[in-house]
Amino acid sequence: MARRSRRAAAGPRKLRAMTDPVTGHAPFPPPVDFPGRDKLLAGIDRALAQGDGHAVTAALRGCLCALIRDPAVRLPDCVHAPISDHYARRELYRSREHGYSVVAMTWGPGQGTPIHDHSGLWCVEGVWDGELEITQYELLEREGERFRFRAAGGIQAGPGSAGSLIPPHEYHTIHNASADAVAVSLHVYQAPIEQCSKFQPQSGEWYLRVDNALRTDAAA
Numbered sequence: 744m745a746r747r748s749r750r751a752a753a754g755p756r757k758l759r760a761m762t763d764p765v766t767g768h769a770p771f772p773p774p775v776d777f778p779g780r781d782k783l784l785a786g787i788d789r790a791l792a793q794g795d796g797h798a799v800t801a802a803l804r805g806c807l808c809a810l811i812r813d814p815a816v817r818l819p820d821c822v823h824a825p826i827s828d829h830y831a832r833r834e835l836y837r838s839r840e841h842g843y844s845v846v847a848m849t850w851g852p853g854q855g856t857p858i859h860d861h862s863g864l865w866c867v868e869g870v871w872d873g874e875l876e877i878t879q880y881e882l883l884e885r886e887g888e889r890f891r892f893r894a895a896g897g898i899q900a901g902p903g904s905a906g907s908l909i910p911p912h913e914y915h916t917i918h919n920a921s922a923d924a925v926a927v928s929l930h931v932y933q934a935p936i937e938q939c940s941k942f943q944p945q946s947g948e949w950y951l952r953v954d955n956a957l958r959t960d961a962a963a
């Protein structure tokens with residue numbers, strides 16, 4: 744969701760307004776250390792060696808499911824801290840070799856996303872803590888910036904589960920439906936994602952596409 748000019752209740756936001764003149768992406772994030780980090784990254788790197796996007800995401804799903812259950816891997820404490828006015832996005836790592844980006848998201852009770860895409864990037868999402876409702880949407884038709892969607896199924900995902908989104912099947916929402924529990928998810932994106940499309944409800948199944956700048960919260 745676009746969160747310009749908002750300020751995180753849990754501390755100052757790390758804004759990534761500058762882009763690297765060489766890569767065109769936001770600058771590499773500072774390294775974030777946590778127990779099992781090398782094991783996590785080695786597992787992701789092995790999955791990336793599969794090459795083809797479908798094979799990579801399938802391998803990553805299995806990899807994340809195992810790593811979430813692995814007591815040797817413990818995400819940094821910051822990812823368990825929700826931010827009151829938006830779900831938190833903290834980039835934990837970006838691969839210079841493979842180009843992928845690892846983002847931890849923290850969902851306070853009731854927090855979630857509108858329907859959105861991932862700008863054509865594949866993504867694998869694993870639930871680390873709590874439970875998340877993930878609903879995928881089928882694009883039925885499009886008239887310019889107006890899109891008609893229909894929910895195409897959803898899952899209630901708990902700890903140790905992982906799913907993937909592969910374009911063009913990338914429209915979805917994520918929601919923490921709990922009244923009191925925080926949820927944490929770990930997302931491996933094909934490349935750093937700094938913007939996407941979000942879709943505002945109009946009438947019936949019609950939605951209006953809007954550019955959505957994604958901001959990153961400090962991971963420390």
Ligand SMILES: [Fe+2]
Nearest residue numbers: 859860861915
């Ligand atoms: Fe998403």
